[in-house]
Amino acid sequence: MITGLAALTLHGFTGAPSLRTLDRIDVLVPRGRRLRSTGCVHVVRAQQLPEPVEITGLPVAPATRALADAVAQMTDAGVVRRLLVEAVRGGHCEATAVVRELTQARLLGRPHVVDAVDTLLAEGRALAEGLLYDMVFRYRLPEPCWNVDLRLPGGTHLGGVDAYWPEQAVAVELDTRVPRHGEDARWCEYARKREALEGLGITVVHVTPAKLRASLEQQAAIVRTALMTAVEREPAEYVTVLPR
Known part of the structure; x- marks a missing residue:
């Protein structure tokens, strides 16, 4: 070939x-x-x-x-x-x-x-990030807080997320990791952050550029479901939302 x-x-x-x-x-x-x-x-x-x-x-x-x-x-x-x-x-x-x-x-x-x-x-x-913005606005999802850091009231840093809906305690994180040197360490850091957020009652929706490109409507439906079912979950712990 x-x-x-x-x-x-x-x-x-x-x-x-x-x-x-x-x-x-x-x-x-x-x-x-x-x-x-x-x-x-x-x-x-x-x-x-x-x-x-x-x-x-x-x-x-x-x-x-x-x-x-x-x-x-x-x-x-x-x-x-x-x-x-x-x-x-x-x-x-x-x-x-x-x-x-x-x-x-x-x-x-x-x-x-x-x-x-x-x-x-x-x-x-x-x-x-452009596809993520397009997804929110095209499918009329509520406006999130974009590109923010989440912290506990005492100041402990929980990590950054690409979009966050405070009232529903739903976060969206873009996974743009690539297989390079040190990837195992980055994966462990990512897994620890997700585990910490979910332990506080925050729903983390994980999306990749490939998923956004291939099925924007489907990804929007996943986020909308997470937002709509927030009332059925136990209230999340209070976290501070700061721009990053």
């Missing part, structure tokens, strides 16, 4: 060059195949091949894999950054999926790739 820059062009990346200007076409093949690069065709070997997608009748690597294979050949930080951001902004793939593919390709040891990933994650976070 076609991968790398040629595949990104076929996927519709505006930041990728036209096929006519490429002097190299990367083709992904199983590691055991005895094939050699020839002319403009460059063989890229893989232990396991992803499921290809068909574009204009050609087998093409998924956007995440094509992106990783393209980035592996690049040294220009600006170009890498633009392609990674376009992957998310253009709806080609989720930021977490991109980082996972770059990790598997062992590209996160390159400084210019790490810098681009930081920009990618910020972009993915901003897009997810």
Whole structure:
């Protein structure tokens, strides 16, 4: 299957060059195949091949894999950054999926790739927050307190949430975690925060960018159900709500 820059062009990346200007076409093949690069065709070997997608009748690597294979050949930080951001902004793939593919390709040891990933994650976070705002207003949910820190009256910090409805004690948290170094520690911190909030009677609704993108109405229904059933639950402990 076609991968790398040629595949990104076929996927519709505006930041990728036209096929006519490429002097190299990367083709992904199983590691055991005895094939050699020839002319403009460059063989890229893989232990396991992803499921290809068909574009204009050609087998093409998924956007995440094509992106990783393209980035592996690049040294220009600006170009890498633009392609990674376009992957998310253009709806080609989720930021977490991109980082996972770059990790598997062992590209996160390159400084210019790490810098681009930081920009990618910020972009993915901003897009997810925009979808969350859109969900609340499009489906006419009550206005929450946005991006707040929750604390006990004595000052103990409970953690930040992306949206909070104080009267119903319902919190929404975007999960934009990615599989990077230290992820286990971040997961433990996330789990402790959720456990502490739920122990105080606060309902925590966990959403991911992928869920928001795929089923905004369904996520709105989940939040609405949590708000409506608040009267059936024991009153939550009082917490202080502060901007973060």
